[in-house]
Amino acid sequence: MNENPDTQARQIIDNLTLYYGPKKKFIAICAGTGCRASGSLKVKEALEAELKKQNLSEVDVLATGCLGFCEKGPMLVVHPDKYFYQHVRVEDVPEIISKTVAKGEVISRLLYRHPETKKTLFREEDLPFYKKQLRVVFGQNGMIDPSRIEDYFAINGYQALGKVLAEMTPEGVISEVKKAGLRGRGGGGFHAAVKWEGVRKAKGDPKYVIANGDEGDPGAYMDRSLMEGNPHSVIEGMIIGAYAVGSNQGYIYVRNEYPLAVTHLTKAIADAREMGLLGKNILGTDFSFDIQITKGAGAFVCGESSALFASVEGRAGEPRAKYVHAVEKGLYDKPTVLNNVETWANVPLIINKGADWYNSIGTEGSKGTKIFSLVGKINNTGLIEVPMGTTLYEIIYDMGGGIPNGRKFKAVQTGGPSGGCIPESLLDIPVDFDKLYEVGSMMGSGGMIVMDETSCMVDVARYFLEFLKEESCGKCVPCREGVRRMSDILEDICAGKGREGDVEILEAMGKAIADGSLCALGGSAPNPVLSTIRYFREEYDAHIRDHRCPAGVCKALITYSIDAEKCTGCGVCVKVCATQAITGEKKKAHVIDKDKCTRCGACIQSCKFDAIHVK
């Protein structure tokens, strides 16, 4: 028998993998926050009850984390055939069990129908949404119940840790991650191995390892879905990182608005501790490491590293100047590695499959895959994982399924509120850290908000600046006062009170705020304004000079009117109008009193004849 504790540690993991083995027959039902909201837990209960009733208890039901295609929830996948059912209701359950599970027959009404060919598609991987994706990180969500550590063992979980403990030196781990070219998924795109190396070499004790789960971008939820759907992958990544840098204490900083993520992480940490994967002498080796969860109160700025440290320490979440880097003086002024949740989840993959494999995915400067949340005016809302370098066009049209209601694409905002808006002419650019920066936006943590011709770009800039004004911590003058003033000017422009020269003032302010702010929040806050001015200047001019909102959004600049030729005088709009602005005789064309009209849009939605126009 081999007495080396490191080799024995690996043996323990190997035994667990073998014992729990890969599952064959099971139903994976999405129980991420989105699908829960549309009733997936009830479906899950019904599935379990029905399996029992039909004497099929050996079939496992996995309440998984997010499966990505949120537009179609509640959804489930029946294994081993991998039949994908969408919009599943409790009433569908008996048939799913008796036909699909028992006999392997498909139920065509629950299948996805291709929007163009109208053909029904059976399997997950046949759907255009999934077809071009490369779900190496996120795809594991569909194979496990995140509250069960056994499920994670069954898909080779903690194998990377076993390998690291048995075969690799800390320096070896760092050089593997460096060779892989892993860059931080949280926004900055900094090379993870460079941080790790810095902490490894830094003087100071203890050293800390932190996962940043303070995902705060409106519409972005990829980190939430990883923490909810595969918490052990984040934990395993952190243990490996801690081993590499020589740390014994880790923190996961997660916002309190993510209750399910907190629950699953808490359970996962407790289970890992019980299995000897966390705590003193991990799996009998002389390496000790433990993780604590710190819940944030939901301030956007707390995703910024130094503000996050302040928050963990129990102080107000305000950033400080970072001329001395966190790798030397981070949490409690000690050497600290802070990586985003998704970055950590990539680490076990790199160790398991090797740096060469990882390195082969992506572009020159950006390796691996990236998870994006695709939201806004898009047919297939959801989370996607694609190789770096995939074009925006492929993401929006192939996976996203294009723009709903036959409308025209206008722009996509990447990188969250402080990212930039990218126009149609740039849809062919490959998405990676450097390319997005070049066109005036950024990767951020991976939010993508799609806008169509009914989106006013000035209003979009106004919305994001309003958000950033509220989220500025208020410490430094350019961000606190400057973003507020920019927001005021944008309010004016949208209210028809814009002045000649406003655009130039906004541009000058934007540059000085970006240069002068203390942290990256202020540094990037002007991006939505600067990028919309850069690509949609004509919309600003239309608002300011012509008092016109071309997209028909800004209420002060639009008027509603009824097309007398199209109006049938049905009177539906009269009923829905809250201000009695619409009058007319039955069966004759109606008219809108512009003074009474509040431009709420209720009449447009009610009109079946497309007779109401906005100008």
Place this chain on the structure above:
Amino acid sequence: MVNMMIDGKKVSAPKGTMLLESIRGAGVSIPTLCAHEAISRSGACRLCVVEIKKGNRTRIVTSCLYGVEEGLIVDTKSERVLNVRRLVMELLLARCPESDVLQKMARDMGVGPQPRYTVDTDKGKCILCRSCVRVCEEVVGVSAIGLFSRGSYKEVGTPYQEKSDVCIGCGACAYVCPTGHIEMISTGDKRKIWGRTFKMQACSKCGKFFAPVDQLKFIGKKTGTSMEELCVCTECR
């Protein structure tokens, strides 16, 4: 010692010191509002920004917090630097239109009010430099005041804006305030600050009211000095 170039002049400075001191030492004037010798630096006002060049990379940093480095090339008046300073001054003038300190500073810098901003009427003269908060915590050691709310709603005050039990009325906050926002009124045997009225101690020798009783008690407790000794004003000691 490290060697640097500041506005084209060779300057050497002791390791571990900040750029701001080297720049001022080189006879170059640089505006600041939140840097005070008695307290730690926060980098909040951003007026002391300079452009530094290391290798091929240039960036804007706050000189009050940036440590000196060998070979650094510093430009204290580049276009980018002046644009940041102008923006900060314009923003502060709009926030605190009544502050004569800011007005003078702006005039010296050749900056006037930006007419596009609507001036505030509810902020007084407070620029949120946090010097008062830091002096109360770091020098006095009572933390009677702090910052509350976030972003443009941020304010300085006592917890819940109620009368503070721990405030000793020493007035250090009013002393470090660069714009004179903090109001402290001392009349005979009374001093008013942060909504509280403090009883003043008369000097046992000359009879002049010289410090709040609470402050003397606090010092007595902290240092073990007897009240008898503390009740003599500094001039009579």
